Amino acid sequence: MKAWQATPPFGLSALRLIDLPRPTPGPQQMLIKVHAAALNYRDLEMASGTYQGQPQHAFTLLSDGAGEVVEVGAAVTRVKPGERVIGCFWQGWEGGRLGDNAGALPLGGPLDGMLSEYVLLDERGVVPCPAHLSWEEAATLPCAALTAWQALVTEGQIKAGDWVLLQGTGGVSLFALQFALLHGARVIVSSSQDDKLQRLQALGATGLINYRSTPDWHEQVMAITDGHGVDHVLEVGGPRSFVQSLLSLRPSGQINVIGYLGGQQGEINPLLILQRNARVRGIAVGPRQSFESMNRAIEANGLRPLLDSVHDWLDLPAALAHLQSGRHFGKVVLRITAD
Amino acid sequence: MKAWQATPPFGLSALRLIDLPRPTPGPQQMLIKVHAAALNYRDLEMASGTYQGQPQHAFTLLSDGAGEVVEVGAAVTRVKPGERVIGCFWQGWEGGRLGDNAGALPLGGPLDGMLSEYVLLDERGVVPCPAHLSWEEAATLPCAALTAWQALVTEGQIKAGDWVLLQGTGGVSLFALQFALLHGARVIVSSSQDDKLQRLQALGATGLINYRSTPDWHEQVMAITDGHGVDHVLEVGGPRSFVQSLLSLRPSGQINVIGYLGGQQGEINPLLILQRNARVRGIAVGPRQSFESMNRAIEANGLRPLLDSVHDWLDLPAALAHLQSGRHFGKVVLRITAD
């Protein structure tokens, strides 16, 4: 079988589509024929060799993917051949908090990922596909969608009437927009591009902020919310953005730290955390139980992920370049076409 | 000013529309000119003198009402004359759990209620009216709506994809239907009348059960939910209904006990609570903070209460008789017309 791997010393020019023996499931494992996989910014860092905590060995790329179970081990009870499944980003995190699960590891580095004709996963490391989704749609859920769900729903307990502040048009923000609206909440989004803001408005966002033309955008947040501030922030920027988010917050509001696209260093005044009675938490995707509850919501409401483009998996480098360009709006997906 | 009171020895024939002096606000109070009030089943018991814990003194009837602030005490900072407000069922319960608020008391018995041309309330005992609601709509919120919100949202942390089981077409059930749908949840309702079930279906209910023709209705709940059971029950019946609810429950699902229309006595096997890992809680309306968050949701989503009928407040006995008949669908409201 074929698989795309990142190999030391890493770098986008060192990606290799290699031949590997098709593996055989152990007693509690299944073999999945992968049909589609999706890109996240993390994959770009993994492929480039710049990830904080980059593995030092070769590994199959991509955390996100969906496929069909084709073989199961003797002790497997949770899945059957023929079922459509999606891999979980964290293998070994089933529920509760991350710290209580020593040994949970992510797919797509350090564990071998989904960009392969076949993958072996533990029977506890997958969830069923929502029935109404295509392979390409289903493949987008493990990282971006679950991060948004974990932040807003599992941890954030979002409710109708809440204000949600989203930043930019990355995968997490777009899923968060959909999930917030699904719960009757109101959404403010920021972007540096007015055309993207218009698309976000068409999707249901109420408040629109161009953070390039409005660097002190917390004032605009306060104006939109009649001076109350927002209940939830999905923070994907660095310290500069974090300070604006703190100033945009309703007292006792929540900030979910999920990225650092704006850089890693900068000044944060902890007095602001105190004065706003802020709740700040790091969100590192989520456990399988959270994925299962998200999928129930997606299926019950017929929700569909927003796809930017679908590429043949042989064109991985071009797809990564497209992701890197920042021109996408929605998930960038790879279709895996077996020989 | 005029006010409808229940007077010892009580009974529907002993309701009196009496003249009282218009009161003057103390430093932390306001005087409200009441425009509308709404009926709950509790009011029928209070008026009849059959309430468990019936006050022994005369009192002004009705827990639900909305009006305009016409005068405020010297120390009042939370409201201003001219503002539209709704009274809180519990005077003195602001947040947290009920047990931590010794001294909280309900309007409409033992405290004087809202069926009066003017009422005096503490500035902490009201919430602002959602701007898009009429007086008649606003008056319906304090008991039935807040009970549904407290059960599903504040305590129940409902999320998209959850299954909710409602019983009948009382005020709490209808608001719960609206709130569940607002959060992307799915609703099963039971009723003894097929025409009411059809109206519930038109409002968005997915599963419909005639509990008269299907006394063992938990089997139908399991069929509708593909064998999973429901996440939330709003239990308004007595022990017989409670057992069906337990059997309808998803493991770790929640039952909110809010009424006992089906009687107070009967056998419940606690082993069922254990086996389902059930979460059962009594819901006695909710605190002001919960009311405020509900109103934010109502306003943000332009939600409107379902009204059955609006009566002149002088026709209180007829309105109570209509409520008692069980023919209503939606809230029964009284319009208060000052001389």
Added chain:
Amino acid sequence: MKAWQATPPFGLSALRLIDLPRPTPGPQQMLIKVHAAALNYRDLEMASGTYQGQPQHAFTLLSDGAGEVVEVGAAVTRVKPGERVIGCFWQGWEGGRLGDNAGALPLGGPLDGMLSEYVLLDERGVVPCPAHLSWEEAATLPCAALTAWQALVTEGQIKAGDWVLLQGTGGVSLFALQFALLHGARVIVSSSQDDKLQRLQALGATGLINYRSTPDWHEQVMAITDGHGVDHVLEVGGPRSFVQSLLSLRPSGQINVIGYLGGQQGEINPLLILQRNARVRGIAVGPRQSFESMNRAIEANGLRPLLDSVHDWLDLPAALAHLQSGRHFGKVVLRITAD
């Protein structure tokens, strides 16, 4: 190797100490040489064939046991040979709520239990032994201790100053007494025997109730708590006891339903649940993450389980008879002596 099994048609006279081949671990499994096992009331029912949901096949008895890892599968990373471990009652429940873990099953029926010279368990199905405990002490933790911890700590979030009501001197009650005191809480216990009440007082219980001489014991609870009622109940009786517990509860207090020794049927008035704003939940032991946090508490505080007696495992029938007699105070333990 030898193992004690219950075999159809079951009954205490049909227990068999049989010879089985020593099993070999699969990739994610370990082989444990068991040193001690402990009895629970559930085991008595399983052995007698009277358990609600009795398995129909032969199975090795006992949910509780501790031993040494002697061999691990190729993929095992969480444990090493030589380590001391305790089996988890639920195999396959790692964290969160039980309903989200389809497929979790208990040891000692239907899964083969711990009363065997060697047992095979998944590497996720054990926790490390607290270092200061003997094999006999460690073996007592999986059911009784974890049920008490799950009810009071994981679910109940007990805090200093809370009042806890315990019933009788079963294993769960005794562990609950220890855990409540560890958190600065106050304990009321009931028993039918004054000598047991004296032993409970010596262990730190503040309030003592003989429920035989005081059938309406909720009045005594109210007297002891200055009229406030208790925050937590561990309910092990049936409906009659349940009603007394409801009447003993502080508003918004919690009842954990963990048993039904007083029978399964009887009248419960759900109005009481409503009036007390009670929180009632079924507690079916707990997940591995809860076990791990309990063991940290046990180890940090040097807490030791209370042992009634240690028997040779060949004397299983006598040990079961002792449990059935109700004369024990503390856990009844079996020492497993290999040939």
Added chain:
Amino acid sequence: MKAWQATPPFGLSALRLIDLPRPTPGPQQMLIKVHAAALNYRDLEMASGTYQGQPQHAFTLLSDGAGEVVEVGAAVTRVKPGERVIGCFWQGWEGGRLGDNAGALPLGGPLDGMLSEYVLLDERGVVPCPAHLSWEEAATLPCAALTAWQALVTEGQIKAGDWVLLQGTGGVSLFALQFALLHGARVIVSSSQDDKLQRLQALGATGLINYRSTPDWHEQVMAITDGHGVDHVLEVGGPRSFVQSLLSLRPSGQINVIGYLGGQQGEINPLLILQRNARVRGIAVGPRQSFESMNRAIEANGLRPLLDSVHDWLDLPAALAHLQSGRHFGKVVLRITAD
């Protein structure tokens, strides 16, 4: 009556002991004869005129105080003359989260504080004194103790076996040490002075860190906790300390931001929040319901606050200078001696 006030343009030399008319309670108020008051760092800033958000008007100093009710308004039901009460730091925050209580304000600036022979408070703005405490002991609870309780218990849900990291020997840290031990938790404390560390050890602290001799003290935290990190931090320093705390944290551990003694500016890398799955929250004392539950714990366990010294209230300037010196260990209290 006499009262110590801070007056514009503020400054320690501008404190004035002035004569004021003794006030009369409104309908929902009480008059308290104050017997003792206690100093917090906030009072030093308020007295100096350097508080972030310094009031611009003259006000009576001190947030913490205890006294006897001597007169009540006509509508008061919660307290009676002769009762011993303690004022709440936040007037108007009863329960739930701070953001849901618009209008809550602190004593000791902007509201008039407790350093007065008599004070007027709303009947909802006090809690009963634990019976075993002296006036001086009771006066220490409103700010420092409640902040520690709110962080560890109400919000942090501390449990036996948890690791708690405290910084220095300020009032909050000392109460947090007592509350942590009361719940069976383990405590690591840091200080710049070895003699203070020895006193902390005598009080029950397990891990001792001199942060002056060990600037990268997170390594020592990791060594003490066998590499696991701590569950709770009470962060009283600025950004430099915050980074060490993040590095000391167990995955999913909690940081409570309660002060900024080490300065307000500095670099924090939000990637650390993400990587540790950290929970960071600002703690601004707590609501009355939390105070009441804390007092139950204090009373049930006979816990006594640690007093550094008791001064005559006429010596306020000397007491403030003593607090400023940093030589104290325990609360600095003023005894109010009426003429």
